[in-house]
Amino acid sequence: MKFYRSHILIGIDDASLAAGVKEIEALLRNELQKNNLSDEINILETGTLGHFGTGVSMLVYPEQVTYVNLKKEDIFEIVEEHFLKGRPLQRLILDRSLTQNYDFNYKRRIVLSNSGVIDPENIDEYLGAGGYEAWEKALTTMKPNELVDEVKASGLKGRGGAGFPAGLKWSFTAPIVADQKYVVVNADEGEPGTFKDRLIMEGDPHKLLEGVMLCAYAIGASKAYIYIRGEYKLCIHRLEIAIAAAREYGILGNNIFGSGFDLDIFIKVGAGAYVCGEETALIESMEGNRGTPRSKPPFPGVAGAWQKPTVVNNVETLANIPAIIKNGAKWFAAHGVDGSTGTKVYTIMGDVNLPGLCEVDMGTSLRTIIQQYAGGMIEGRTFKAALVGGAAGVFLNDTLLDVHMDYNSLREYAAVLGSGAILVMSDTVDMVDMLWSVLRFFRHESCGKCNPCSKGTALLFKLIDGIRKGKGKDSDLEQLIKVSNGMQKTSFCALGQSPCMPIASAINNFRQDFLTRINVK
């Protein structure tokens, strides 16, 4: 067998073929021949090398150097520098620094501590990871009101968007005497760009269940419903497995652990309406009625599902509860900042290198999240805006990159944490198109119950559509703000009250984008 001092693997796949890999390979062979290297260096074709968007790439052994985005003219340099002089060409080497030291932040994770570690379909692994210890502790050593106090002391706020203190919400329902109370989990994650609840339910379904159990015990509910959007088939499947396993182990059922407490959990599948994320519309839908919001008061805490006292909590909120009960409120409050304790799960997408998820302490700046957890902006693009909190969120510009992401800090800038979706946009994105897309969404999702919202969302869309088509007037911008402010004051529920946030922030922060479209005639 012939001995080569070096081997070159050339990745052959659709992308590299399109980028002319064959020509480059021929050129490389030719160059090696010219320099009398063909007996020393072996060239092999292989399948994809697994680097996306990197054109023609090749891997050189024994150095294990990967060259990417190769052009014909690069070959001369590589042969000269690397194969003749033995100096790998730094300029073309694949930069792995982005992921090499990527920190998943497991040390600080609360909600997603098990996701990516344990098998979500195996209850034993959840137990092995310390699962259901809080449930055991609560049922055997704590009184329901102690749970409510602990959650209050932790400072946990609702993670669905509004940020209402969770312990306070529980304390309204807990003292009410009723023949039946309910816990309802809002898993109808409908805010565009948000998928944090999906990650929790499919990655660690038992954590949600344990949170539900603790809430049910605290407020005295014997039945709990998870209202989940129908698209989340994997979540539904894994929750079903988890509930069945919990029943089998006697973690759910009658007289749990001999405490005399009964509880069962059921799944209700939603049909995909944005308004059903509003808690009273959700309850209506769950009861089998058309999903439109109810008039408040009475609030669900007093008369919710089937007119019984009901606590409605978001998935992420409940997934925080087991850790709070197990480790105590003080431990929990050591995460995050004053007024916003704990962690937050973000879903990051858009013009970043590594879109995906992260869980970080409350109060982490947007810049840190983008740089450290999303790999920074895609090369060659600069940050222009971030839509934080989904459609009912706000457009932040680059002056707000260092704002701490917590409830109080964001409020100073009339911004909200919302559901935790972060859509990062570079200078290639036009704000008119973005706002158009957001307002089209609101028009589509308005439930039609109240006039300000059903007529308002249609009018808003008409205005932005006119601007987008180049038929807008300067006064349209003030009109958009005026209409959405009126809707905020008069709409029945949060759906009609929300468009003012993306509209005002887009127009105030990026007015030039709008004026450019308006003035193109």
Added chain:
Amino acid sequence: MKTLEELRKIREKAQGEMKLRESDYRYKVVVGMGTSGIAMGAREVMKAILEEVSQRGIKNVLVTQTGEKGLSSLEPVIDVIEEGRPVITYGNMDVAKARKMVAEHIVNGKVINEYVVSTTN
């Protein structure tokens, strides 16, 4: 229906199994099977690994699944865990790469550098 005592025993047993040194396994291969992973082919990757492991008659490896850990854009993601070593996270995996990973990493103990997207202690 289990008593608290029985549950504690299950917990202890599971804890032991999660620590590889107390088990019969040298390697644990964990395939990310969240929605993103499955959409990118994690099921096929999982199947390929299981086939490869059984065809080769490898006994010291435990293949299991989990949810998403992050780096969703690099799915399918696979962790290879070995006691006392950094966790090797492979990304952008496919069936061919998964088979190669079993041959190189599990059988020969050689990490395939070009598939690695992250290493965590």
